[in-house]
Amino acid sequence: MQIIPLPAFRDNYIWLLRQDRLAVVVDPGDAAPVRRYLAEQGLSLAAILVTHHHPDHTGGIAELLADAPVPVFGPARENIPGCTQAVQEGDVLQISGIDTEFRVLDVPGHTAGHVAYYGGKLLFCGDTLFAAGCGRIFEGTPAQLHASLEKLAALPADTQVYCTHEYTLSNLAFAAAVEPGNADLAERSARCQALRAADRPTVPFALGAERLSNPFLRVTEAPVIARAEVEAGGPLNSPVEVFAALREWKNRF
Template sequence: MSLTIHPIPAFNDNYIWIVHDGSHAVVIDPGDAQPVKQYLQDHQLDLTTILITHHHYDHVDGVSELCGLQSCDVFAPQDQRMPFAYQAVSEGDDVCISAPKLELKVVETPGHTLTHICYYDQLRLFCGDTLFSAGCGRMFEGTAEQFVSSLNKLKNLPPSLLVFCTHEYTLSNLLFAQHAEPDNTDIRAHQNTVNDWRSEDKPSLPSTLALELKINPFLRTHLPDVQKNVSHHWQTVCDDETRCFALLRKWKDSF
């Protein structure tokens, strides 16, 4: 049975990804129960599993209500801020779901929060707020060293992976990316594509890792060109990856 993966819009710009086989479903980061309940009802699906990437309210606030509807397994990183019962998973763990049939590996990606995790298999990456298309999450809790090391883990996954980000931030991220890398023609080309999609109200996601490696400046802080632009913006010397990431993140925070 092939799997359908669909973005359920929530709040202003969140996507709650649902994976289903026509009868059973998994949701990732249900920050709001209502739109998920509606989708389950419309498509006559049983929710078997909830996967959580990190503790922020817009990723977890729907969990208790969804678990109250029918019993389902909840997987999340160990963090006392999770307001529900769950099975804790950590680096290298396999999450084996029988319905729909899905086996995902866990990778720890501190940076946006200290206990953030992502889930991936041979085809797809569910990256929470660690990675956005053409951007990355804000650095609320981790250090630049941690965030760079987390992004490098994701960069080493197969480039063909579909990347399921949780926010529709792509156009504003691309606008910043253009400033960070004015000579990067891939960024401009993708901006045109995404403009077309968004004007038809289509999501810009999923992306692919291969595309992100070309258009996402936060995955490119090891490159001399990006370091040169960051140095120029801050009128400083920046010739290493971690410092470049920190200064790029700071630049984006006030963009």
């Protein structure tokens, strides 16, 4: 199975999974790049996977369904246009013609009902986990998003993470402010800067390496705690408090 990034809007990625002549798309906020790729490659759309309800992830669904009435899988706790199968934690998706099964993970925080799809060492996590960062908290709580990130971080180290925005360089700049002495972070920054200079995506990325350079996955590390306490102006007594302080700092960074 091949996985193709289809750029959309300013910094979105619509992920297209292709096997033989079939395709599955994840979070199609815009139908145009999907329709163009399907036509150029002679592919048939088999299904649509949706992680959450924001328009830049759902805006293209209606137009794609007008071309082909395929199954649309979306979070059970959110209103997804065109959704034919509401999914939640523990559900397993088997799409006809696609070998890989996907397990659904509930990962609220960015939105109230956000889900992720995991299978074949592939993780499609929407706006929950980003390269060197995480999503903003719009409908959930810091405790929810922290727990969701912990759930994702517990997946195997060789998991390839497919998030839906190219936010990596700005996230790395923030991570460097949190941990200026992190050598893994410095190496990653240089590598990602070279990728973007060549107009190449920084996504996907390996989950194991992510744990070494993403401050939101490192809230129990002494340097991260110390820097978060400086920003918070006082002691922080739990990983959730450290996470909340980091997320608030990132909001205004």
